[in-house]
Amino acid sequence: MTQIRGQGYDGASNMKGDIKGLKTLIMQESPSAYYIHYFAHQLQLVLVAIAKENTVCKTFFDQISILLNIVGVSYKRHDMLRNARLENVKKALDCGEIESGTGLHQEMSLPRSGDTRWGSHYKTVCSIITMYEAIHDVLVDLGDDPAYKDDWTKIHFVIGAFENFEFVFFAHLMYIILGYTNELSKCLQRRGQDILNAISLVNVAKERMQKLRSDGWDNFLEKVTSFCDKHGVEVPAMDGDYVPYEKSARKARAQKQTNDDHFRREVYIGVIDQISQELDNRFDEINMELLSCMSAFSPFKSFASFDAQKLCRLAEFYPKEFSNNNLIKLESQLDNYIDDMRHDDSFKGLDNIVDLSVKLVETKRHKAYDMVYELLKLVLLLPVATASVERIFSAMLMKMI
Incomplete structure (x- = not known):
């Protein structure tokens, strides 16, 4: 041990x-x-799972699931949605509400979210907001068509939820939260892990969550209200009593909760706090410093990220391997090491620390720079798995099955 x-x-x-x-x-x-939490673990899916710990938020994702089953069940309904969106875009262009131009208003679909599809939840929420009117029109047409009578119960339920302020509120909340973490999520899935860039994006995501919590409510509520006004969704008074969707007003009165208390404190702040806590758990101060120091070993672009001070700081995390005498020895070795690496053509073109460690052994440099190599071995033990590692592991399991 x-x-x-x-x-x-x-x-x-x-x-x-x-x-x-x-x-x-x-x-x-x-x-x-x-x-260190596996970098490649599907961050965005975990954030969705964390958000679902809020009961009302879980209901929102359940409603999306039913919506996708209704609209995406056949090619015919896909065509209905595409045609409805095209018609709405034409109307908006004729009214001057939107501008035409190359690359604008491209054809969209309603992608199905899933726990095996990275980023799919964000794409689904984006599509729902962008195609809200077209989706609503298709749902109404399906609800009036006797050919789909068997699905009327589900269709009318989704229409009711779709026209409810709570659904629009959650769609925008998850859109902004998943949007702020989307760049980080994509960064963690790349084959070549850019640690410094990932650390920077972690800090950005944390700061965004704090800013949303501290002074983002008014701007957020304004956007949701504007969207509701545009699409005819009734906006409840924030100082009025909160009535849950499909729950009795009598039960709501017994709870004595205002809309402001529910939407702002319980949902908006509650979900953001849960997301922030998850980010802090995954990327705490020690992990962030370890990863930042670790990146100083990277041989990419002729050791452009090399930082002797960071590597000495990294050694301090391992007092059993680096006593005071060994730290002094490491510090003196690092200057010779980096000059040697940058002048030796055999070390040019290396991309990662694994290749660096192999090349050090091949050239016998691991004996000349024994303290540097000892620290490099410790770095290689840190379990920072890239997305490609998870994909390979999954492929191995599939072959075994």
């Missing part, structure tokens, strides 16, 4: 719990066994 120097799990609470989680128990035995 004392030899462990890295941990990484899929995020289950029994693994990473702060009190009795496996991560905590191992670190009690080996304090240098740092936990």
